[in-house]
Amino acid sequence: MFDFTPATSEAARLLEGVREDHFTALTPCDKWRVAELLDHLAGLCLAFTAAAGKTSPSTGASSPGDWREQLQHRLATLAEAWTHPTAWEGTTEAGGVTMPGRTCAVVALDEVVVHSWDLAVATGQEVVVHPPVAATLHGFWSARDDTGAELPRRAEIFGHPVAVPVTAPVFDQVLGLTGRDPLWRAASLSRG
Template sequence: MHPNFDLEPAATALEAVVGAIADDHLTASTPCTDTSVRDLLAHVVGLTEAFRQAATKEAVGRSVPPAVGPQSDLPADWRFRIPAQLKALVESWRDPAAWDGETEAGGVTAPAVVMAAIALDEIVIHTWDLARATGQQPDVDPAHLAILLEFLRDTPPEGTPGMFGPVIQVPDTAPLLDRIVGLTGRDPAWSR
């Protein structure tokens, strides 16, 4: 199958935000409940590799749910590891075979096309989380926002356990990124 979209714009945006995170940001809160910047960066290290493995199908039958929070170790080389893993993730999803069949990430099995959308969601939303927590403005590709709005449109009001909290109502006239953030259970007005 031909790839439905390219993850590079989202990966580049996340790389830019991560590159501007200073050491004194690591203890700051994020829009993710009870999650610091450090904890979220540790999650990003894990998810970038998990979704690369989902593209190559090497994770099938052996992926596990991610750990998020103080129990997650942030590798000392995170400033180099995250950009390298983002590049590998992008390249893996450029292979047409990545989009075929079913695959697995985080202990969840889904059609590869759905898993690619989940990967896009994880990258874009955590870019927003980290940008908001560290006083940055994320650069999000409008085409990715359209994909995510369609993907998240039917999120139940109570959210999706293990993924999203209850939906935050955002007016239809709000910017598209704010509407998407609300669908993931985040308040677009959140500030540090």
């Protein structure tokens, strides 16, 4: 087991720096603007919270104007859901994929941390990724199966890996493995 709180707290902190004029800004995810990335983050919180409880995801209550508080609440709920040992046991399902609970936890962590980076660079912020979190994600993405073959990289979701020097920081290597260029920055950020 590991603690989700450093990752979810960092994502919640980054939300404070997102302004409505950022909503149309490009992100490192080719198909998403910031608003779409925020929607995805909200949805994945529900999906992986349900996966921890071995239940079906709820749609979650929402009300206009409080998107930031709702998403911060969902992040905190996600972290709390994975504090229960039963979340890590047996199998569970998220996004239509059945997997061991332990694997699902790492996938959830990956989603939160990598999309936090996406959000940070799209909005001109810096993300803090704790070394144990980066090491967990690096181990997941660089894992090989028993035959020595690389595990699927989910290129259809994250994109093909980007070459990053082995001397680069561990989280930069994770970004490369998830199809991101660690040097990506928004072409222009609106300032207000």
